[in-house]
Amino acid sequence: MPAPEPAGGVPDGLGSPDVAALIPIVRRIVAARVPDPATADDLVQETLARVLGAVGRIEPGMLEPYAIVTARNVVASMWRDQDRQRRHQHRVVDLRPSQSPDEGILAREDRVAMTEALTRLSERERRTLLAHEVSGQDTRSLAAELGSTAGAVAAQLNRTRARLRVEYLLALERVEPPTGRCRPVLIAISGGDRRRQREVDAAHHLLECELCARLSEPLMGRGRDRDDEIRVAVRTDSDVVAARQAAREAAAGIGFSPTELTEIATAVSEVVRNIVRFADAGEVLVELLDHPRRGIRITARDSGPGIADVDEALRDGYSTYHGLGLGLPGARRLMDEFALASERGRGTTVIMTKWREVG
Template sequence: MFTANTARVIGRSVPVMEGAELDGARPDSDAAPDVASLLPMLRRIVFSRVGNEAAAEDLVQETLVKVLAAANRIEPGMLEPYAITTARHVIASMWRSQDTQRRNQHRVVGMDHVDAPDERLLKEEERAAVSAALEHLSEREQQTLLAHEVSGQDMRSLATELNTTAGAVAAQLNRTRARMRVEYLLALHDAEPPTDRCRPVLYAISGGDRRRQREVDAARHVLECELCAKLSEPLLERRPEGENEITIRIQHDADVVRARKSARELATRLDFSRTDLTLIATAVSEIARNIVRFAAKGQVYIELVDQPRPGIRIVARDSGPGIPDIDQALADGYSTYNGLGLGLPGARRLMDEFTLTSEINVGTTVTMTKWRTEG
């Protein structure tokens, strides 16, 4: 096969070949231009049979060389058919050799596992991250974790050793693992949290502790802090969302539709009436649109609640500019974009409970609940 380099050389040298020292070629002045004029036709023939452009160009060049070499043997006027036939043969022989190669492929596969060049580096990085993470734990935590995970010591014997109960050891191990995951991610990204709030928030997310997450207002912090947003993703992936909750990121128009569909789906499980389902979906649509319009980025969290009654709660958070005058925003007909001014007040009318908190340059949180009416 020819490289692109050869291709260029031949393509350019053909038209000016008078007296060129091509082996076997007569210094015939019109044979060479003839061959060059075959190029477009050959390209067409070969390209139509071979999809890969680079391979096709190689074949065209190979054909040209064969035709050139034979140019002095070909009767005048027969150059074109000769070239076509040659091209076909060249293509056929390429296919044949590909077939052979494919047939024999499995025989030349090496069974030894060869380390990819980056594999060792990745392992190295991982080891460094793990040990960095371990250093952040207290000595007692380290020992307990290693005894359980590495040496395989069971909870009960650990508990007697530490003079406590197996449950306490398990809880402690869970907390340690949660912190370990966070520290590991921090070390892997080579990052130091920008604020004091980051670590507690990440620990709470990593541990999957709902109450603690609410205490430190984890959801809002994740919206504001870029590092925590990035790190919380793998932490959240670990723990699949429960059946009765879902979080939807809101950024584009299409997310609004996604949010209201998810809300409807979740609400269907609680046997809301069809009308209520529509009301809920409409309210979610309105507040999700507000996020896209005003904040550009945010999330809608939907959960089913059963205290004090079965219902659905929607929390929409954004990290937008905030609402300067909440009373005005909740008044009918007030609109800052060309809307009907029914977004927030409308959503409030559709739901049973509705609270809005907003802080300038921090963001807005809308919490709304619809209770299922009995019977």
């Protein structure tokens, strides 16, 4: 094997006596780390080639330490490559729509957890999912086999994926949810199904259940972007303006009057300001409603310190930062419905709704 680069001053490759003398120690180092002899041989050759390439730059006495470090590096970079390959392998069986925000959690994907999660699905769910994702069978032919429709199969696949994500996280953490409500809530969040989330009262459960609050993080925001809901992440002052403008725009789309639009924007401004002021970060969700009337619902959630005395905070004139003390009570007056849930140390959720006057 030739040296990869013509190293100045070293005319004859492995014939260099100094380098040849290094072979046993390099072989020992590599063999201690890599069991497969063929792979080990390759790595020894690569190490020697690198040492040879560098021999002109190394002081005579330093050749052996240099070779030892190089051998370790070569092995490590092979491990890195293998690891990268392993981590990217899941992309071959990509269980998600692309560009989802939970890249981070799946990068840490653990095969054992995934295997475990798969076993928790029903036989039918698992077979359908694998046929679709691994074998690439399309929903139409699956529907024909199952005596169903393509749309129903796609919906079922979505539900299965939502469950799989939850089971995967549970398996990864090796935990069993503490209450019977946990799984339904997590699955509703994982599926991005707002209606279902309301049915199981997900927002309140997340405040109560530490495990779900933690597990739901990577599942949040998974739902497909829909045009009847907008999310605004809140960190700084300018996000307050962004949130109230998003709410105003959404409300304008369903025919609220200019005064009502200003009321909504003002209420959002008051509530979201509290997130910036008291919590480090939060999120505002703006949803358009159809039932029982057209309306708009704003959910502002933060993971801040919580409000010590909710009744006090909702009283006119109560202020902890020299405001006018009209923030929360004012917002409540401007909206038709107003609910606040807060738990010390865990965060605050405000849900407020305004309905259209006429159909």
